[in-house]
Amino acid sequence: NAGVMQNPRHLVRRRGQEARLRCSPMKGHSHVYWYRQLPEEGLKFMVYLQKENIIDESGMPKERFSAEFPKEGPSILRIQQVVRGDSAAYFCASSPGAGSNQPQHFGDGTRLSIL
Amino acid sequence: QKEVEQNSGPLSVPEGAIASLNCTYSDRVSQSFFWYRQYSGKSPELIMSIYSNGDKEDGRFTAQLNKASQYVSLLIRDSQPSDSATYLCAVARDPGGFKTIFGAGTRLFVKA
Numbered sequence: 001n002a003g004v005m006q007n008p009r010h011l012v013r014r015r016g017q018e019a020r021l022r023c024s025p026m027k028g029h030s031h032v033y034w035y036r037q038l039p040e041e042g043l044k045f046m047v048y049l050q051k052e053n054i055i056d057e058s059g060m061p062k063e064r065f066s067a068e069f070p071k072e073g074p075s076i077l078r079i080q081q082v083v084r085g086d087s088a089a090y091f092c093a094s095s096p097g098a099g100s101n102q103p104q105h106f107g108d109g110t111r112l113s114i115l
Numbered sequence: 116q117k118e119v120e121q122n123s124g125p126l127s128v129p130e131g132a133i134a135s136l137n138c139t140y141s142d143r144v145s146q147s148f149f150w151y152r153q154y155s156g157k158s159p160e161l162i163m164s165i166y167s168n169g170d171k172e173d174g175r176f177t178a179q180l181n182k183a184s185q186y187v188s189l190l191i192r193d194s195q196p197s198d199s200a201t202y203l204c205a206v207a208r209d210p211g212g213f214k215t216i217f218g219a220g221t222r223l224f225v226k227a
Binding site: 014033035041042043045048056058059091103104105106109114115 | 119149151157158159160161172186203214215216217218220
């Protein structure tokens with residue numbers, strides 16, 4: 001499967017724990033985007049990364065959330081000290097280039113549930 | 116004002132009819148426009164992209180763009196029950212802005 005791979009598909013955490021969500025982009029894609037989707041709502045942009053660089057993190061909450069895309073390995077979205085309001089579907093997308101005419105292709109998402 | 120606005124629906128059409136989905140956007144410098152389909156519990160799937168004014172057809176789908184009116188639409192001809200999903204309008208701009216802004220989506224139901 002050469003698509004965007006996200007894992008885990010489902011993640012359950014208790015309040016105060018850490019959540020790590022992983023995303024491997026499509027082959028040949030070097031641009032990764034993270035979105036959050038609450039039930040019955042649209043996708044909310046969180047962060048845009050290229051290898052080893054955060055390009056735009058204007059959608060990331062100021063605290064507890066961080067993202068990285070190392071030279072080797074998947075992109076990681078990390079949520080520290082999770083709270084109930086963090087429960088959502090988190091989608092990763094990738095694109096081959098940086099232009100706005102480069103459509104993003106999505107992974108299947110990680111459904112995060114906070115107990 | 117939301118950056119990308121869509122009627123949340125639900126939009127209900129009979130099988131075989133034309134479904135018309137509409138989207139308006141606020142940023143005049145937007146240059147790229149996309150329609151994604153999202154089935155319940157699944158990831159968004161790109162179905163159309165359009166970059167210049169006018170119509171673009173792909174099978175049963177036609178995207179229409181009017182930059183002067185800041186309006187983009189998606190027509191689905193010969194609607195099928197399998198088209199029942201949420202359709203997300205997405206808008207992106209260059210230069211300097213790599214963010215793609217998504218609307219909240221329109222739910223479409225195609226009745227058999």
